[in-house]
Amino acid sequence: MLQSDADNYFQTSDSVAEQKRRQAKADNKNGSPVALTSKILAIHADPQDPDAVYIAEAAGTARRVALETGEKSSVYTGAAAPLTSLTTLRSPSAEPILFAACWDKTIHSWNLKTRKPLRRYAGHSDFVKCVLATELSGIPVLLSGSADSTIIVWNVETGRKIHTLKGHARAVLDLTLDPAATTKDELCLFSADTVRDIRSWKITLDSASDMLPTPLRPHETSVNRLRFEDSLVVDADDADADADLWTASSDKTAQRLVRSRDWATDTTLPHPDFVRDIVIDQQAGWVVTACRDEEVRVWNSASGELACVFSGHFNEVTGLALMPPAQGSRASRVVSVSIDGTLRVWSLDPAEMKKAKEEYERQQNGIEVEEEPEVKKESMLTAEEEAELAELMDSDDE
Template sequence: MSRSTDPGHFFQTTTFITEAARKASKSKNNHGDPIKLASKILAVAADPENDGRVYVAEAAGTVRRVVLETGETSALYSGPMAPLTSLCLSPSSHTLFAGCWDKSIWSWSSRTRKPLRKYIAHSDFVKAVICVSLNGKEILMSGSADATIILWDVATGEKLHILKGHTRGVLALVIDPLSLPGPGQRMEDLGKAENVTLFSAGSDREIRRWTITSSDASQVSGTEESDSPIIAHETSIDAIRFDNDGDLWTASADKSAKCLSRSRNWETDTELPHPDFVRDVVVDEEGGWVVTVCRDEEVRVWEKGSGKLYHTFSGHFEEVTGLVLLPGQKVVSVSIDATVRQWSLKTPDLVKAKQEAKDKEEGKVEEVEEKKEGLLTEEEERELAELMEESD
């Protein structure tokens, strides 16, 4: 006996039907020049070799390299049979890594698309990956829902260290730029570094710090207050990013994004309130903007200095899952609505977008007022009819 999977054949609440209709209507918009893919998108990463391309991780288990100008897929990396949650590229070997729900990290040659090594040791979903090169040795770091961080030798696949400290899943990893060598603190200088500091965050709301070398790893911990885990949020942290000043920006499920000041022992310097879970945050230093994405489908642009909301880009019609900032003040957002969208952060473009949104909103208000003026309620029509009868 066959069974239908059509939602229309099952009982549905009024709320569900209304929400489905809203999303169906909103899905037709072209805001952000949407590139429509076939599967939900869970992560995005910049292409270090081409500013006009990004890599996206899909729930279907594939990674795509997408050309932003044309929307075409210039490379497809396949193999996994489960959703991919996170992406990174090696700084020197042109290797693409993807964390997966199957508890492993997959890798491919980013240029030839050839599958490479598979890294297996976690006991739960892999949620974050990052790759560095220390003293010429490439090291892959993976954070998992099993509450551990594993360090791997990329060349041999050997498991180097397991870092324990978090009590719940690890959701985000980032290298402290001020731990890099050279005046510019660039990721390209990692190969010359003797050691770096890794920051990690996750479902236990703690941000922890680790000292990583090519042969050892240890948690930054001790008796001093400055060495203890950083606690700035009420619940899980989905993303952590550094700005050029070395301050840390966070995105949390407690419905806020925050800037934690390095000079004040990671105290909250700026707080950006949201109506729902905040999924990611990036900082555009050139324009002085902070961009956040939220479970409420919106992409928000904030003034970095004042913390004031400047503009909201509306286009996605499902939860937004990730952001990447590209040269030229362009930010790319991805969503489980299966679209890649791009937004300009240049001041003239932002001013124009803000004015267009204002005009549209005012137009809606005028339209509603016009309708109100031209229509009577059922009660008003009844009263009018009674008055007409009396006049006769």
């Protein structure tokens, strides 16, 4: 049934009710929200500052956000379309660089310190969905995955293509390096797509080849994120040779694929909706997931049991970053970002997790907790752009 209210023309009763629910939930202060003026599509931890992250916005800007103060004035501009993924590169031979994948089919880059726009990498024929920067035989390289189903390896300094990897049948959604198999002269890259295929590539400056005779297919549909347990290890010589692979999928599960069992699944974490991201606090034994149902969940990595739910976002959670402990704490933090335009910080301290669990249970039981109202900012996107963004986020998830 359609609403008759003039403010709700062309909206169903369900859509109006959902809008009101989100408006009511938006008033909460859980996770000490930092509000942005646009939908946040990706997050990347600052490798040089344990209290800062970079975020990618649908408005086409990237920002550096200080977690302790909420300062967000360091802005990287120049893109005229939504940014979908971020990565950084710090090389002895070059200035530190921030890269952003974009809807405009290119990768934008900026000098991290001056925020001055640098090179644009053009070569894909569709949206660029994921980027990853590293070094190969002493040369800074950029890897990008696109909706055109290809992966391109770029020479950062010249902007030229080194390799174009073909093998995926549909959009490439994520890229990650295997810390146990990557060396300074050879990259072991894992990639995931919307068909559900996970592929592995051996890349040198002279060659690139698919390492798996058949792709891994642990999920029923799109694989949105790949994370190795030791994905934060910089030196491959220090990596755990048994590092396993965690995946997040639109089939409403996250899974652990075990290296010693030829990447068979030994743990499955069920969710009520698409799982968008996953991070691993290996030392503490936690796995944290981001879900389209607006929640951030913490799981025991050994048992697969749900430890707590961090509830605060009032729209889809799009990304997570695992951060070191805050000053005076021993527990890691997780930063989450969302379509709701907020960034929130959650402590993995057992006492804080207990509080979050209790509050979530109260919410589930219908016990209201009063919160101070928060002024909401309207989206900077047009209705047509909103529809296009929704299609991008959910493409091929059926």
